Amino acid sequence: MPRHDPDTVSAVLTRGRLGIPAVVFFVVAAAAPLTAVAGGATTGYAVTGVLGIPLAYLVVAAVLALFAVGYVAMSRRIVNAGAFYTYVTRGLGRPAGVAAAIVALVAYNSMQIGLYGVFGAVLSGLLNDRFGMNTTRWLCAVIACAVIAVLGLLRIDLNGRVLAVLLVAECVIALVYDAVMVARPVNDLGVSFDTLAPGNLIGPGIGAALVTGIAGFVGFEGTTVFAEETKDPKRTVPRATYIAVAVTALLYGLSAWAMSVATGPDQIVAAAQTEGTDLIFNLVSPHLTSSLVTLGRWLFITSLFAALLSFHHTVARYAFALGRERVLPSVLGRTSRRTGAPKAGSILQTALAVAVLTGYVLADADPIVHLFFWLTSLGALGVLILMTATSVAVLSYFARIAHRDGMWRTAVAPFLSALALGAILVVTVEQFDALLGVEPTSPLRWVFPASYAVAAATGLAWAFTLRAARPDVYQTIGLGADSATAPLRTPDPVRQPV
């Protein structure tokens, strides 16, 4: 329809929409760069013993960029995308959609709860060292959990500007550390590029290294959720997605490599095992003023906190969307009267976190390896499954509709990304013992991946139950907030004018 001028309605609705930088800040904040650099990369070295971590980040980024091609192409056609779950529903049908939703709930909960482990360890370490306090890791984790619970219920998100400042500071400090580490190679042996050699990725740890890489990027898929709030979704969403992947990939790859330069490639695994998340700070502290090192530690903590809050809201919103559809109990689809927070979903997430944390405290497990690394790896495995399913869903979706989008976007790239992600998935599951750092005979290597099989099977069974028992609910699967209109009409989500 021709655009009439002056179009006051569009002018009012487009006020305050997000541009590319804002979307990039929001999603990269969820990925928490300093968390991946100081926590993910070092723990990845330590647990998997693989030298190819820097390369893994770059390889994963390439695969994710390929994945993003079809993903953003689909986001142009599906309004109000609830992310993976909506896409899988539209591409592969409602039962697959419910299965994806349950997998997503498990995956994002694991990511979130796993981060409490590293948060508690890092915060208590800093408080004890710097301020002579005598806190324990678990106490700090539980306090963080309480704060997140309150913020979730009050529906407080970190302000966009605050996130931007923190994020830029994180990136700058990571780059400064990288420069220091590369400028001061161990024993003045010169800068070594050994960890970037492709050979490091072939071998028993490749799956583990790649999934560590994916864990660092989780959150980037959020760009499409912002489509409705951007100035120009067709342009903003794809660019923000590619920029987010590229920026984080370069930062992760560079930092992981710089650490190996500073320790020497042959020593990086041993150093990561002994020093853990302190490694990067210990490597730079002889060459920098202590305030810069302390600043880095604080930014590590704020970055973790931003990620914790972001994943908490993600889970609460997922539960809210499913509650609105009545796929999960409709109480999850209610909001708090005073704050508008998805209250039940938020409480549920906190309750789950408290239960898991309690279990870990009772078992006296290690917060970094057993909580942080295991659970975020589990989360990354879930996101990997979701991305693989989404690639197939994109293929299937475009195969069934009339469109004039090019073959590359709608068929070739999704096909290649499904192949690549599927291959990563297979080696990851095969080598899950290496990822967890347990014996190949340990039942844990099967328990973790099997949890997703159970989640998906539960989702499928529930979808078929709904189809038989509550066809009205079955019809609304994948509609999220738009499900309210389903009893009246075929819901046709409205793209707000831009």
Next chain:
Amino acid sequence: MHPHLEPTPARHRQARGSGPDRPALLADEFFLIAHDDQTGRPRLHQSAISHGLAAALLGELAAAGRISFDRGHIYVLDHRTPADPLQHLILDRLVGEPQHTATRTWLSYLAATAHEEVARRLWQAGKVEPQQQRKVLRTVTVHVPTDMNVAAWSWARLSTKLRQYEELDAFDLALAGIAASCRLDQFILDGAPYAVGAHLRRLLAAAPQPMRELLADLDTAIGHTVLSHRT
């Protein structure tokens, strides 16, 4: 098309009970329910109030027979100018921008200014008085009701009728529907047996089609504000 929401005159019937005269405007009544009847402080979060008010303003035009709702879109039935200046303004905008017909679009558009405009209308009618109140970091304007009995009348009426399992007329049904979409039913039905809530849901399920259309779009709009909330 035939407007299903009752036209204006029907709403002037004096309700039973000894309350003050019923205000004739849906958005005014929703505004009064959504704020405390003594202090004027909001009972709901801001986006629910503004979307609820937007729906109530559209409901006023529908009740006046000017527009109707069908399958997610607004249809202008009658271009004649409504007596109320705010309704007049909105109808002019609806007529003037025919490229936008989606109810959701209009809800979002009206939500941007609804609070301010309805507050002004209530102030002009002498029902609220704006007051500056200092909060921790900012000053907020609170619209304090001039007469607590007037302000409390709408929710007291709805609450009583629902608790007695009475039928609601179209005006009260629309008001209760908008309140329920905004979760204000928790407040109106506080302490009532679950059966009362079920009674309200039954009444809303049997509401005229255009009203159900409007309420479904309001639910969707509020759901989206939850899913896309950023600060």
